[in-house]
Every structure is written in C-alpha cells, then in structure tokens.
Amino acid sequence: MSEAVTRTVTTPPGLLASLDPLLREWLPRQRWFAGKGRPVTGFDLVAATELLPATAKLGLYHLLVRAHQPLLPGHGGPELPGDCYQLFIGVREALPPRLAPALIGHVSQGPLAGRTVYEALHDTRPADLLLEALRTQARIGGLRFERDPRQEIRAGLVPRLMTAEQSNSSIVYGDTYILKLMRRVVPGINPDLELPLALAREGCPRVPPPTAWLVADAEDTPGPGEPYVLGVLQPFVQGATDGWELALRELAKGEDFVAEARSLGRATAEVHTALARSLPTVTLGHVQMRALVDGMTERLEAAVHAVPALRPYADGLRSAYTALDDLASEGRTWTAQRVHGDLHLGQCLRSPAGTWSLIDFEGEPARPLAERRMPQPVVRDVAGMLRSFDYAARTADPPQPEWATHCRAAYCSGYAEAAGRDPRTEPVLLRAYETDKAVYEAVYEARHRPDWLPVPMAALRRLASVDST
Numbered sequence: 321m322s323e324a325v326t327r328t329v330t331t332p333p334g335l336l337a338s339l340d341p342l343l344r345e346w347l348p349r350q351r352w353f354a355g356k357g358r359p360v361t362g363f364d365l366v367a368a369t370e371l372l373p374a375t376a377k378l379g380l381y382h383l384l385v386r387a388h389q390p391l392l393p394g395h396g397g398p399e400l401p402g403d404c405y406q407l408f409i410g411v412r413e414a415l416p417p418r419l420a421p422a423l424i425g426h427v428s429q430g431p432l433a434g435r436t437v438y439e440a441l442h443d444t445r446p447a448d449l450l451l452e453a454l455r456t457q458a459r460i461g462g463l464r465f466e467r468d469p470r471q472e473i474r475a476g477l478v479p480r481l482m483t484a485e486q487s488n489s490s491i492v493y494g495d496t497y498i499l500k501l502m503r504r505v506v507p508g509i510n511p512d513l514e515l516p517l518a519l520a521r522e523g524c525p526r527v528p529p530p531t532a533w534l535v536a537d538a539e540d541t542p543g544p545g546e547p548y549v550l551g552v553l554q555p556f557v558q559g560a561t562d563g564w565e566l567a568l569r570e571l572a573k574g575e576d577f578v579a580e581a582r583s584l585g586r587a588t589a590e591v592h593t594a595l596a597r598s599l600p601t602v603t604l605g606h607v608q609m610r611a612l613v614d615g616m617t618e619r620l621e622a623a624v625h626a627v628p629a630l631r632p633y634a635d636g637l638r639s640a641y642t643a644l645d646d647l648a649s650e651g652r653t654w655t656a657q658r659v660h661g662d663l664h665l666g667q668c669l670r671s672p673a674g675t676w677s678l679i680d681f682e683g684e685p686a687r688p689l690a691e692r693r694m695p696q697p698v699v700r701d702v703a704g705m706l707r708s709f710d711y712a713a714r715t716a717d718p719p720q721p722e723w724a725t726h727c728r729a730a731y732c733s734g735y736a737e738a739a740g741r742d743p744r745t746e747p748v749l750l751r752a753y754e755t756d757k758a759v760y761e762a763v764y765e766a767r768h769r770p771d772w773l774p775v776p777m778a779a780l781r782r783l784a785s786v787d788s789t
C-alpha cells in the first residue's frame with residue numbers, strides 16, 4: 321500500500337470574484353444545476369483547493385460554492401442561503417479544440433486575468449489526477465481521498481467523462497471503474513456511499529462495492545463530524561444495459577419482459593434483506609404512519625397547486641392516504657428499514673451475463689438528507705419499480721398496458737420468492753406509495769417533460785378510482 325500524500329495548498333485571494341460573472345452565466349446551463357428557473361445572483365465560497373497551480377500550463381481548482389438565487393424570479397428580493405455545488409475549474413492560456421465544449425469563459429480580472437477557464441472533468445490530466453489521488457489516498461488541502469484498504473486501484477487507466485443526462489457527473493476509467501462526482505452537495509452522510517458500503521459489508525453482490533471516495537470537511541456548518549461526500553469510485557459494470565433501455569427494446573420487438581421483471585424483483589429483495597441485516601430497522605406505529613401520511617398529503621396538495629390537471633382526482637387520491645391512516649389507527653404496524661428511495665428501471669443495470677445490479681442510492685435528490693436516510697417500508701421501492709413498468713408500457717407506441725400488468729405481477733412474484741413476503745399482501749400501503757410516486761411524477765413531468773404528463777396522469781386516474789372501503 322502506498323503512503324498517503326498530504327499537501328497543504330492555498331488559493332489566490334480574489335479567485336471567486338474573478339470567476340463570478342462567468343459562473344453566473346455558465347452554472348444555470350448545466351444539466352445537473354438544481355435551481356433551474358431562478359437566476360444566480362452571486363456566490364459564497366465554501367471551500368477552495370488548488371489541485372494544480374494556475375501558474376503552470378494547466379491549473380486546476382476544486383471549488384465548493386454556494387449559489388445565491390432570489391426566491392421570486394424577476395422580483396429580486398430575499399435570497400435563501402443557496403445550494404452548494406462542487407466545481408472542477410481548469411485554467412489554461414487557451415483551450416485546444418477538443419476542449420471547446422468545456423469552455424466556461426475568458427477571465428478579465430483578478431488573479432486569473434487573461435486566462436481561459438473550463439470544466440476540467442473533460443480533460444485527461446485533471447481526471448488522471450483524481451484517480452491517482454484516490455489510489456494514493458492523498459490529502460490535498462481540505463480534500464481527503466480515501467479508499468477501501470483491501471482494494472488496490474490500478475494506475476494509469478484512461479479516463480472518459482460520461483455524456484449521459486445525469487444529476488451528477490461521472491468519469492469512467494478504462495472500463496474498470498466509474499467515479500461519480502456529486503454536484504449539488506450537502507454536509508452529512510451520503511446514502512450513495514453509506515448504503516453500498518453497508519451492502520458490501522454484508523457481501524451483497526447486487527450493488528457495485530465502493531472502492532474509494534472523496535470527502536471534504538465542512539467549515540460552513542456548526543459542529544464537527546459532518547463532512548461533505550463529494551465522490552464515489554466503484555467497479556464499472558462492463559457492457560451493461562440499463563433496465564429502461566432494455567424494457568423499451570423488448571417492447572419495440574413485441575417481446576415480454578416477464579423473466580427480467582422476476583429477476584429484478586429477486587434482486588430488489590436481496591438488496592432489501594441485506595440492508596435490513598446491516599442497518600437498523602424500526603417499527604412504525606400510528607404516530608409514525610400519521611407523519612408519513614401527512615407528508616404524502618402535503619405533497620399531493622402542493623402538486624394539485626402546481627399541476628391543475630390533478631384537481632379532478634384529488635379526492636380519490638386522498639382516499640389512498642386516509643385508507644392507510646385508518647389501518648394504522650386500527651393498530652396495524654409496519655417494519656421500516658433503509659431502502660433505495662428512488663428505484664426505477666433506469667437505476668438497474670443488467671450485465672451481459674444477465675445479472676442485475678442496482679445503482680444510485682442517493683434517494684430523491686430534491687428531498688432533505690435526513691428524510692432520505694429515514695427507515696421506510698420496503699414497499700416504497702417496490703412501488704417505484706411498479707410505476708416504472710407502467711411508464712415503459714405507456715411510452716411504447718402503441719401503449720401496451722397488458723405488458724406492464726405482466727411485468728408488475730412477475731416483479732412481485734420474484735420479490736416474494738427471495739424475500740419470503742409478497743408486496744401484494746399490502747395493497748393499501750402499495751396503493752399509497754404508488755400514488756405518492758405518481759403525484760411526484762406528475763409534477764416532474766409538468767416541469768421537465770410536459771409531453772410525458774399523460775403517463776403519470778393515466779396511473780393517477782386508476783389510483784384515484786380504487787375502492788378502498
């Protein structure tokens with residue numbers, strides 16, 4: 321094992337001020353920018369680390385910046401302490417043509433005046449530097465590059481930045497590893513590292529085990545022990561196809577997906593069983609269930625406000641939640657445990673040998689970290705997958721609802737085979753979670769893909785008319 325390299329570094333005064341006008345324009349255009357629709361009016365520097373000195377031919381800064389955004393578009397006015405983003409800023413005299421798409425802009429003032437800055441993850445040398453730092457467990461300024469001591473990392477693997485539409489950014493190294501670099505970051509334990517580590521401890525083969533990770537100590541929060549998790553390196557599943565792509569392909573060929581859905585059910589159950597062994601489980605009684613139902617109801621009310629098309633179904637949808645509350649008030653209890661939290665076909669990878677893995681344990685990124693880390697009934701993940709089969713079938717041309725019905729049944733059967741309990745024995749809980757997910761999807765689609773709004777709307781019509789008496 322090589323020794324950790326510790327390097328103390330300073331960044332030039334005035335660095336952020338010199339980048340400010342360029343970042344205000346560039347940041348909102350990034351796919352992973354979470355504050356869409358509101359302009360960025362300034363930044364606070366949370367942390368800055370010089371990874372390569374800007375005086376050299378190629379400079380590299382690691383920045384954590386908090387973006388200021390006015391609450392009301394066009395009205396200026398009060399600003400919340402904004403979201404914190406992780407940035408990798410490359411500095412060069414001029415950009416070679418291959419890096420043109422990475423351009424952030426030309427700096428006109430301050431310590432970098434006259435230089436060109438760009439998104440450094442597109443560039444080989446900065447990407448090499450990150451893998452090397454993880455390999456050698458470096459400490460550079462406030463950044464700690466850590467790795468599982470049992471796993472050696474091969475040096476010199478060729479990096480490529482993934483171009484997928486993502487909430488974060490990922491670099492694949494030689495088809496051997498994938499390094500996910502979080503973009504919007506919050507201090508605290510990140511479930512995208514926490515849960516795969518817990519699953520690795522249990523020897524669960526369904527999730528690529530973290531090989532190494534990057535953290536920074538937070539200086540902008542009170543109290544110690546709440547570092548930012550900034551990146552996770554894990555084995556790359558070579559030649560994998562994600563479940564969404566595969567499902568659409570089979571639909572287009574007129575093939576069913578029953579065997580795959582059953583395997584996915586088994587894979588989900590195996591992950592749940594391992595998580596329940598590795599991390600605490602709790603019992604949810606009426607008080608906890610009431611809080612859960614209240615959350616669902618609040619999300620529905622907000623959604624009806626944001627998507628008026630939901631209004632005719634609101635009463636029927638509310639009844640899904642009151643039915644659950646009624647069960648809880650009769651004394652029913654439920655076991656809750658850590659779950660994936662945002663499971664859908666796109667989060668499932670099938671290897672060429674036919675083995676399914678689950679990825680991306682971050683949970684729904686828009687929800688607060690504490691909420692994402694709360695134990696929940698496993699039915700929450702099951703509902704996410706059931707919704708996904710429905711999505712695939714309805715986006716097919718022509719829509720094939722029967723296809724979804726068969727997949728949904730096969731998925732639950734596979735789950736039951738591996739877990740010893742069938743999610744369909746919990747129809748009230750399942751309906752409440754499916755409703756909550758479809759309500760979320762209606763808001764998501766109205767905002768991001770209005771053409772897709774009919775997909776969750778069709779499900780909401782069905783869910784609103786289920787007789788829960």
Ligand SMILES: Nc1ncnc2c1ncn2[C@@H]1O[C@H](COP(=O)(O)OP(=O)(O)O)[C@@H](O)[C@H]1O
Pocket residue numbers: 482484485486487488489490498500528554555556557558560562666667669679680682
């Ligand atoms: N271990 C892996 N092996 C192969 N591909 C992966 C792996 N992890 C992620 N991917 C690919 O990267 C994409 C983005 O990963 P994900 O964790 O979902 O990131 P994000 O949170 O940015 O959406 C996935 O859709 C998948 O195609």
Ligand SMILES: O=P(O)(O)O[C@H]1O[C@H](CO)[C@@H](O[C@H]2O[C@H](CO)[C@@H](O)[C@H](O)[C@H]2O)[C@H](O)[C@H]1O
Pocket residue numbers: 486487564662664665666685704707708709711712761764
């Ligand atoms: O990017 P994330 O994985 O965090 O998820 C967001 O985008 C998803 C779409 O890419 C969206 O998922 C919905 O559409 C999928 C098909 O594109 C479908 O498989 C899912 O079941 C459906 O929820 C997800 O809701 C959103 O959070």
